[in-house]
Amino acid sequence: MKVNLDKIRRAAKKTVLIGMLLMVGGFAFGQSAQNIESSNPYVKLGQKALIDGDFKAAVTNLEKALPDEKNNLDLMYMLGYSQYQIGEYKKSIESFSAVLNGRPDDVNAYYYRAKVSNTLAADPQTKLNDKQRADLLESSIADYNKAIGLDDSDMKLYQNRAMAYRDLGNLVGTPTSKNYNKEAAATYYDGSIKDLETVLAKNPSRKDLNLELKKLKVYRSSL
Numbered sequence: 361m362k363v364n365l366d367k368i369r370r371a372a373k374k375t376v377l378i379g380m381l382l383m384v385g386g387f388a389f390g391q392s393a394q395n396i397e398s399s400n401p402y403v404k405l406g407q408k409a410l411i412d413g414d415f416k417a418a419v420t421n422l423e424k425a426l427p428d429e430k431n432n433l434d435l436m437y438m439l440g441y442s443q444y445q446i447g448e449y450k451k452s453i454e455s456f457s458a459v460l461n462g463r464p465d466d467v468n469a470y471y472y473r474a475k476v477s478n479t480l481a482a483d484p485q486t487k488l489n490d491k492q493r494a495d496l497l498e499s500s501i502a503d504y505n506k507a508i509g510l511d512d513s514d515m516k517l518y519q520n521r522a523m524a525y526r527d528l529g530n531l532v533g534t535p536t537s538k539n540y541n542k543e544a545a546a547t548y549y550d551g552s553i554k555d556l557e558t559v560l561a562k563n564p565s566r567k568d569l570n571l572e573l574k575k576l577k578v579y580r581s582s583l
Contacts, residue, residue, distance in 0.1 A: 403429060419443055419448070436455050449483070467517075470506045474499075474507065497531065504520060519559050522552045522556045522559070533545030
């Protein structure tokens, strides 16, 4: 019997994505069955596209569903996640903000809004000035703070906050930046170092984070 390797790969990719959504999202299969039970055809198409990894199609269909599903927080979560995947960062932030307006204890929505804000701030292709980048990084850190306040056992929150602290330290610690502030940079680097040490206390074998920690200490001492 001839084995269709492409079909197997597609099925494996779909299984991995579903598992990821179950683990970090909780939006389509966890907190509410609203999306699954929706009779809106665009919701169903958007869900299928998301599970298939076609995030552009997911955004297209979920946006078409919005007029009738504007209060569907699970749809907004899916939309924000898909927008993030295709680089529509500002729209993604707006979508996750809508989720948090209706579900202010959603740890994963804080996590993703923080992650998107950091990604947007660090993207050299975006036409943002240093002040705008700093504001985004501060918003990212604030969201990680809220997420950690709700779940202080999730190490990915500390790891990602460490990167936001690092990026903000790099930004305000650069003498050519209009936001240059040596003292503030030191504080941000200290925050990043502390967060990485928290993660490494649980996972000491993380070579990537050990290397990042060494770099951060060099940045801190070079101010």
